[in-house]
Amino acid sequence: MQIINVEKEDLEKLVSKFKMIIKIRFALALLLMTIVINNSYGQKSSIDIQLKMDYSRPVSYEVGGITVSGAKYSDANAIILFSGIKVGDKLNLPGDKKIKNAIYNLWKQKLFSDVSVRIGEIRGKVVFLNIEVIERPRMSRFQFKGISKSDADNLRESLQLIRGTIVNDNLISNTNNKIKAYYKDKGYYNIKVNIIEQPEPNVKNSVILIIEIDKGQKVKIEKIWIVGAEKISTYKIQKAMKGTRENSLINIFSSSKFTNYKFKEDKAAVIALYNKNGYRDAKILSDSIYESKENRLTVKLNIFEGHQYYFGKITFVGNTKYSSRLLSNFLDIDEGEVFNKEKFEKRLRMDPNGGDISSLYMDDGYLTFTPIPVETGIRNDTIDMEIRIYEGMQFRIGKIIIKGNTKTNENVIRREIRTKPGMLFSREDIIRTQRELSQLGYFNPEAFGINPIQHPETGTVDIEYGVEEKPSDQIELSGGYGAGTIIGTVGLRFTNFSLRKFFDFSEWKPVPSGDGQQVSFRVQSNGKYFQAYSFSFTEPWLGGRKPNSLTVGFSYQRYLTPVGINAAKGAGTLGISSVTVGLGKRLEWPDDYFQLFQAITLQEYSLNNYSGLGAFDYNTGTSRNFSYQITLARNSINQPLYPTWGSEFRISLRLTPPYSLMDGKDKNYDDLPPELKYKYVEYYKWKVVVNWFTELAPKLVLRIGAGIGYLGYYNSEIGTPPFERFFMGGSGLTGVSYDGREVIALRGYNDNSLSPTEGASAAAKYTMEIRYPITLSQMTTIYALTFFEAGKTWVGESYQINPSVLYRSTGIGLRIFLPAFGMLGLDYGWRLDNVPGWPQMDQGQFHFSIGMNLGEL
Secondary structure, eight states, X not given: OOOOOOOHHHHHHHHHHHHHHHHHHHHHHHHHHHHHHHHHHHHIIIIIHHHHSOTTSOEEEEEEEEEEESOXXXXXXXXXXXXXXXXXXXXXXSSOHHHHHHHHHHHHTTOEEEEEEEEEEEETTEEEEEEEEEEOOEEEEEEEESSOHHHHHHHHHHHXXXXXXXXXXXXXXXXXXXXXXXXXXXXXXXXXXXXXXEEOTTSTTEEEEEEEEEOOSBOEEEEEEEESOOSSOHHHHHHHOTTOOOSSSTTTTSOOBOOHHHHHHHHHHHHHHHHHTTOTTOEEEEEEEEEXXXXXXXXXXXEEOOOOOEEEEEEEESOOSSOHHHHHHHHTOOTTSBOOHHXXXXXXXXXXXXXXXXXXXXXXXOTTOEEEEEEEEEETTEEEEEEEEEOOOOOEEEEEEEEOOSSSOHHHHHTTOOOOTTSBOOXXXXXXXXXXXXXXXXXXXXXXXXXXXXXXXXXXXXXXXXXXBOOOOEEEEEEEEETTEEEEEEEEEEEEEOXXXXXXXXXXXXXXXXXXXXXXXXXXXSSTTEEEEEEEEEESSTTTTSOEEEEEEEEEEEEEESSOSSGGGOOEEEEEEEEEEEEEEEOOSSOTTEEEEEEEEEEEEEEESOOTTGGGTOXXXXXXXXXXXXXXXXXXXXXXSSOOSEEEEEEEEEEOOOHHHHOOSOOOGGGSOHHHHTSBOOOEEEEEEEEEEEEEETTEEEEEEEEEEEEEOSOTTTOSOSSSOEEEOBTOOTTOOGGGOEEEOBTTSOTTTTSOTTOBSEEEEEEEEEEEEEEEOSSOEEEEEEEEEEEEEEOSOGGGOOTTSOEEXXXXXXXXXETTTEEEEEEEEEEOSOOTTOTTOOSEEEEEEESSOSSOO
């Protein structure tokens, strides 16, 4: 037995430590008990308290506080705000409507997948609420599967899915619907869309949307079934349905896919067709679309035609300015004529070409003129009409206000405006002003704005013209390619130049502009064999008061043949120097669409061992061509780049002095060498060119053109000169006239293949084009076309010309206008006739051209 000796002090220390340990353990036990009790009480407050509430006897409580649980990414204060409950509100619990509304309000935010409002604690008559939410995930990114890149790019722009967007049922549904609508517009109706939410591994509470798309095959319209059509044929009805067509060989150039919005438009077009033919009660009783077989639809229309109606008596009431007889002549509708509401409205106030009753009044100052048609009686199938006229007062023009011209000087615009202060208001003058401003080429024709500001107290109206500047200067390219020959032009063309600001270097941005003058620098070439340099300047308003133009031009051309007529002397050359001064004048008779242009040109041809005129045995010498040209032109097209209506007419005569007839000496020109025979070139040259434009349907334009040229002589011993002759075929090199020739396009044939080697003395060409625009934006004009044209050249006397025997071609083309480069063209022509001497010519050819026109005719 071991005995331990313990001192008294040590024993007291041990007892003290033991008591401390007991106290700490007691405190920990007490704390643990408190936590357990509190948890038990909390559970009782949030659950048991609600269970013990008597739903048959609600008790009024005051909201003492609101807490939010489950919101990790949403703001708690915003959640409380959206709930609509606030501290201090009185609630009748259980069953208060404010609790139900709070849950509804939070659901409307589409941010949560679960929402509940619970009682956290009750202290007497004070209740503490807890809003519990489960947040929806947010989209981090999305991707498509099963579609092309172009479709994916288009859908991204359409869907507008933004990173961080809450992914909810509404987002999924909208995305699904937009995708299906996109493909339905393309003719796909059996579309399957599966949207998968894949958790984003790197971002909490975020998902990746995997959008799987199976668009299936295109659905086409197999049959359009018209029921009830007896008075108008089903052919005419289907023809009126431009956007809903059967899949058949007849409609090979029309789409047969089905789209809802086009179908709605076509149903309206069918009713308009009936109304136009007097069936004003016509309506579509029902329509249905069903799948007749796989990927094929049948469209059924059930039509009620009704009775056909006719115009009865049409009377006018309230007219004092013009007689009823004159108004009836303008209306141009006879009693007994088929009731056509479209024609009636057009003749009353909607004729774009004028000639309607509204134009009659509004062109004479009656700005507020209002015709009100009223049906006064229906006699069986006859409708009597009364047109009640409110003439109003005559307005005179007050101020002319111009807005939007950031580059063009205001005086350049004002001189083209036909509405002048003090004149009677005229709708025709406003339409003409729009046309004249469009012809300048400085403004976007789609953005013209006209705002008449009336002042009835003074009987005046201010006219506000709004314009939008567009780029008009060009890095000019013109020329063409065909049958292995290329001639191009590179130059600068400033169409709104200002000579007045030339020495003000602050106005060089990059050149002085705003006064409407035109300056052109051009260099033309096909390599070392042909070069041309030219400069021209045009002042359209010489003196600034009247539209009289002045044009000055200089040019030099050099043409090289690798081997001259005399091989021992090496290459042959032809040089052409030219100076032109011209004056133009706008005429007032027969109308002010006419212009007269006169010009004097001095040209000098220098030939040195040149073989290009071999048929004339003229290879070395100098010829001078001093000519006077007079041109009468009329231009009424509405805009230069894509005219939809109007016409162009031009007749010109170019002639030289009849030197041989003025020479008193009795010369035998047959015996003269060519360098003396053609020392002074003499001829006269007639040209007539006509172009006519009309709109067949909205933006679908028909152009018909014709051109005839004839080169004549004064002296039969000299004959037609070797210069100024016509060459036809191919793309036509616009503006290029090396060795004085005039090149005329005829697509589908090789260049110059429709003329003799030495050129022709007469030419005729006829063209028909149908054009449709792809875009008519401010920066770019693009349109497609199909064409049929015919032409031929002749050599000899005028009586030998037969314009009915022609070479024909057809084809398609595309035109692209870029402000910096001008008009670019690509055509594919298919010739319809064989050409003697060209057995290897391709049946079809591509032609690339740069410039507005193809050839001169």
